[in-house]
Amino acid sequence: xxxxxSEAPLATDPAHCVTVRIFDYHYxxxxxxxxxxxxxTIGLNADEPLMKMILQWMREQKIxxxxxxxxxx
Amino acid sequence: xxxxxxHRGFFREMVRQLRTKGLVGTFILAGVNLIVFSxxxxxxxxxxxxxxxxxxxxxxxxxxxxxxxxxxxVFGAYRWLCKRVMSDFYHALPLSRTQIxxxxxxxxxxWLLIALGSYAVVNALLFTVFGMPFNYLLYLCVFLNMxxxxxxxxxxxxxxxxxxxxxxxxxxxxxxxxxxxxxxxTAFWMFVEGDSWLATPFSLLPFFLNPAFNIAATPIHxxxxxxxxANVPAMLYSLVYGAALLTLxxxxxxxxxxxxxxxxxxxxxxxxxxxxxxxxxxxxxxxxLLNLRVASIAxxxxxxxxxxxxxxxxxxxxxxxxxxxxxxxISSKKWKPVVKAMPFYGLCIxxxxxxxxVPNWIADLRKPSEVSADEIKSYRFNSESSLLLPFGIxxxxxxxxxxxxxxxxxxxxxxxxxxxxxxxxxxxxSYDSLFYSDCAVVRDGGLFRKVVYLPDSSPSPINGxxxxxxxxxxxxxxxxxxxxxxxxxxxIWYSCNGLTAAEAKxxxxxxxxxxxxxxxxxxxxxxxxxxxxxxxxxxxxxIGLRITLYGCVGTNNYYITxxxxxxxxxxxxxxxxxxxxxxxxxxxxxxxxxxxxMEHPDDSMSLRTIYIGTLIRRRKRIPPNTRC
Numbered sequence: 217x218x219x220x221x222s223e224a225p226l227a228t229d230p231a232h233c234v235t236v237r238i239f240d241y242h243y244x245x246x247x248x249x250x251x252x253x254x255x256x257t258i259g260l261n262a263d264e265p266l267m268k269m270i271l272q273w274m275r276e277q278k279i280x281x282x283x284x285x286x287x288x289x
Numbered sequence: 290x291x292x293x294x295x296h297r298g299f300f301r302e303m304v305r306q307l308r309t310k311g312l313v314g315t316f317i318l319a320g321v322n323l324i325v326f327s328x329x330x331x332x333x334x335x336x337x338x339x340x341x342x343x344x345x346x347x348x349x350x351x352x353x354x355x356x357x358x359x360x361x362x363v364f365g366a367y368r369w370l371c372k373r374v375m376s377d378f379y380h381a382l383p384l385s386r387t388q389i390x391x392x393x394x395x396x397x398x399x400w401l402l403i404a405l406g407s408y409a410v411v412n413a414l415l416f417t418v419f420g421m422p423f424n425y426l427l428y429l430c431v432f433l434n435m436x437x438x439x440x441x442x443x444x445x446x447x448x449x450x451x452x453x454x455x456x457x458x459x460x461x462x463x464x465x466x467x468x469x470x471x472x473x474x475t476a477f478w479m480f481v482e483g484d485s486w487l488a489t490p491f492s493l494l495p496f497f498l499n500p501a502f503n504i505a506a507t508p509i510h511x512x513x514x515x516x517x518x519a520n521v522p523a524m525l526y527s528l529v530y531g532a533a534l535l536t537l538x539x540x541x542x543x544x545x546x547x548x549x550x551x552x553x554x555x556x557x558x559x560x561x562x563x564x565x566x567x568x569x570x571x572x573x574x575x576x577x578l579l580n581l582r583v584a585s586i587a588x589x590x591x592x593x594x595x596x597x598x599x600x601x602x603x604x605x606x607x608x609x610x611x612x613x614x615x616x617x618x619i620s621s622k623k624w625k626p627v628v629k630a631m632p633f634y635g636l637c638i639x640x641x642x643x644x645x646x647v648p649n650w651i652a653d654l655r656k657p658s659e660v661s662a663d664e665i666k667s668y669r670f671n672s673e674s675s676l677l678l679p680f681g682i683x684x685x686x687x688x689x690x691x692x693x694x695x696x697x698x699x700x701x702x703x704x705x706x707x708x709x710x711x712x713x714x715x716x717x718x719s720y721d722s723l724f725y726s727d728c729a730v731v732r733d734g735g736l737f738r739k740v741v742y743l744p745d746s747s748p749s750p751i752n753g754x755x756x757x758x759x760x761x762x763x764x765x766x767x768x769x770x771x772x773x774x775x776x777x778x779x780x781i782w783y784s785c786n787g788l789t790a791a792e793a794k795x796x797x798x799x800x801x802x803x804x805x806x807x808x809x810x811x812x813x814x815x816x817x818x819x820x821x822x823x824x825x826x827x828x829x830x831x832i833g834l835r836i837t838l839y840g841c842v843g844t845n846n847y848y849i850t851x852x853x854x855x856x857x858x859x860x861x862x863x864x865x866x867x868x869x870x871x872x873x874x875x876x877x878x879x880x881x882x883x884x885x886x887m888e889h890p891d892d893s894m895s896l897r898t899i900y901i902g903t904l905i906r907r908r909k910r911i912p913p914n915t916r917c
Binding site for chain 1: 787833855857858861862865866868872879880881884
């Protein structure tokens with residue numbers, strides 16, 4: 217699923233758009249253990265079959281957003 | 290015609306004598322501006338708008354400068370008071386004492402003004418040139434408060450210098466002159482308002498240290514609250530108080546005898562007061578420090594704490610007694626006054642016990658004060674971080690908070706609702722930010738004073754209304770709802786996650802056009818009211834697209850975050866254009882990495898989170914009482 221998502225065309229029309237945001241966590245490695253977060257967002261076409269599937273699932277779950285996390289986040 | 294106050298020649302000489310100190314002070318503050326400049330020039334433009342609407346950033350360097358440089362300047366101008374030969378020479382000059390005092394004080398103020406003024410102007414210019422949010426009117430108020438603080442500090446150290454022949458004693462007596470009235474005034478309001486001190490004796494210290502916090506105008510109830518730099522009555526009180534101190538300094542200077550040079554003090558009363566202050570504060574400090582140490586070891590082990598109580602108290606008293614005697618010994622350089630002062634040490638113990646125990650005892654006896662709806666003048670929300678900071682200065686607040694504070698309800702119904710929901714207000718504060726209100730009610734205390742009551746949130750359950758309840762109540766008032774759902778007023782800067790300030794400004798322009806086409810109901814859905822009236826959640830910019838507006842109206846600052854979705858198509862499209870161009874490569878790569886990781890889990894992969902969100906607005910069920 218996500219493979220197709222990664223290839224989906226860009227979009228800017230809010231009525232047919234899904235935002236995908238990726239967070240990168242950077243640890244300074246200092247004794248204070250501070251971390252900075254960089255976020256990157258793009259808009260992808262919601263009319264793609266994969267997107268339609270995701271959106272359908274989100275409607276069924278009655279949620280606006282979904283977070284996909286890994287590595288324990 | 291001779292000027293009875295300022296002697297031009299002596300004034301010029303004083304300016305010349307203080308030039309090194311003045312220039313060093315000016316360069317130190319210029320160094321702060323250099324740091325500001327380096328931060329502004331090296332910042333990442335995608336970090337969004339850096340806000341300098343927060344007066345803490347403006348006030349702190351100036352305040353630290355005043356506390357360090359004012360005593361140095363005063364002691365520099367009056368260094369001849371501590372040498373008998375020089376003192377005789379200056380006293381023999383064909384000038385009146387008033388002229389010497391006024392000319393020296395004017396020279397000190399001139400150098401302080403040069404340092405503070407050049408710092409403030411360059412600071413404001415830097416933020417303007419870099420296009421950062423900057424509230425000029427508030428900055429002017431902060432600057433005026435600092436000038437008033439300079440009057441207080443210079444006057445207090447002038448009094449100390451006039452009353453002592455040695456610098457060590459002069460320093461402590463000046464500190465006593467500066468802070469003792471504040472402490473006594475606070476105690477006075479404590480009894481007038483029937484209120485208590487805060488939980489620990491040191492909670493009040495930051496406020497005593499900040500001359501901009503005027504206790505006369507903002508009494509004890511507000512001590513835990515933010516400092517309002519734009520409070521004109523408070524500034525007038527400070528001006529009158531500073532002028533009175535300057536006059537006292539002049540009187541002390543006129544009455545001073547030249548023989549006082551190299552002798553410790555002229556006033557036994559002030560010396561005793563300074564000594565008792567040293568003894569009392571050292572006793573309280575040692576008790577608090579030992580108590581913290583014991584608490585960290587015992588972790589509320591009552592048996593251990595009780596066991597440690599006696600040795601802890603005895604140690605604190607011994608330490609404090611040593612400080613008390615040392616102060617007298619160093620200031621007088623003789624043993625005889627030390628022996629004479631010893632019996633008065635008991636006063637330190639009595640005052641310290643009073644300071645530590647009596648306020649809490651009064652608070653326990655007192656019934657919780659209740660505020661009726663008729664008495665309420667306005668409401669205030671605390672900003673989240675302000676309470677935890679050392680100078681407790683007002684932070685930037687959200688737009689709904691700003692509106693609530695300045696809104697006059699058209700009838701008493703709204704006020705009554707909040708008063709009823711709040712049940713009771715007590716000034717003892719316990720902070721719980723997100724769900725239960727830190728909403729305070731403000732009533733008129735007379736003499737231009739505003740008395741702030743905070744809802745008691747201990748013991749549980751919490752008595753204060755939730756922010757959601759307050760929001761619903763406020764939205765029942767059509768005038769309030771109309772203001773909240775209109776486009777915010779004042780000077781506005783825009784910030785969008787991942788966009789430069791110039792790009793965010795363009796999105797903001799389109800957002801305004803989109804916003805003004807919407808109905809009030811549609812506008813309400815754009816405001817993030819996820820958990821509360823105010824968008825205080827840190828995930829405001831996590832999911833979906835957002836635009837944050839930083840604004841200022843007069844001396845008031847605010848911020849508000851709106852969602853961008855299909856209701857605001859032009860702004861959303863513009864923002865996505867920028868984001869797609871900037872991040873397409875990185876996000877696609879991130880998604881591919883994620884897919885690869887799912888197929889071949891690899892522990893070495895960096896920590897990442899992916900959010901997928903639609904921009905298509907979902908219909909929310911809005912409670913009937915929040916509709917306009």
